Amino acid sequence: MSRIGKKPVDVPSGVTATVNGQDVNVKGPKGELAFRVHDEVVVEFKDGKVSVQPRTESKGARSKWGMSRTMVSNLVEGVTKGFEKKLEISGVGYRAAVQGKELVLALGYSHDVKYPIPEGIEIKCAKPTEILISGIDKQRVGQVAAEIREFRGPEPYKGKGVKYANEFIFRKEGKKK
Known part of the structure; x- marks a missing residue:
């Protein structure tokens, strides 16, 4: 049962x-x-x-x-109530900003990543290193958060990249001499 x-x-x-x-x-x-x-x-x-x-x-x-x-x-x-997901960006020079109907991400690439904001989803950037995704459909909010995280997922050595606010990144030890 x-x-x-x-x-x-x-x-x-x-x-x-x-x-x-x-x-x-x-x-x-x-x-x-x-x-x-x-x-x-x-x-x-x-x-x-x-x-x-x-x-x-x-x-x-x-x-x-x-x-x-x-x-x-x-x-x-x-x-x-609606649903929301919070993403955090860590890394030197990594930042996010909302410009019109696009989320512009600087993630260490030679170009800025532009993500068009889908209908029914609201994205806010209170700080350049925080992204708040909200909407009424739980599946779409989670999907948008996953797509944004996918542009530069967190790496295990320094923790640089885009991660969920409550996510723990298992850190690896670097090379030894």
Whole structure:
């Protein structure tokens, strides 16, 4: 039995959730999100809660049960609070700045890296070495953060590069004489 899947998702006031077959639509103060639940899972909305149950007791249905409940929970959380990821840049001369609809990164290459900011995502640079990515869709926020980190991932010797704020970089010892 899925411990996560058993819990119904509470829909707070100010948020409207509609379930139409396998489609779940959630509208809140920050925007609107939709998710199509897998056919092996049943979704129903009653008494201000969205509950998810497996259609059968097969292994496939049970494995999709908890994931579907978490996806619906992320929809509700996204339209109420939103999601954010924080990236840190370390290295001499490494910096970031938002110019119009582009994030411009100086990461030690011979040229600046220009990353176009996708729709529905907001990027802020409070300091030249910090990037704050926010939006209502958890998957897109994480994907944008991963794409930015990929331009120059942290290296293990000096720790230079782009890393997540809570990420620990395992440091290696350099060459010995």
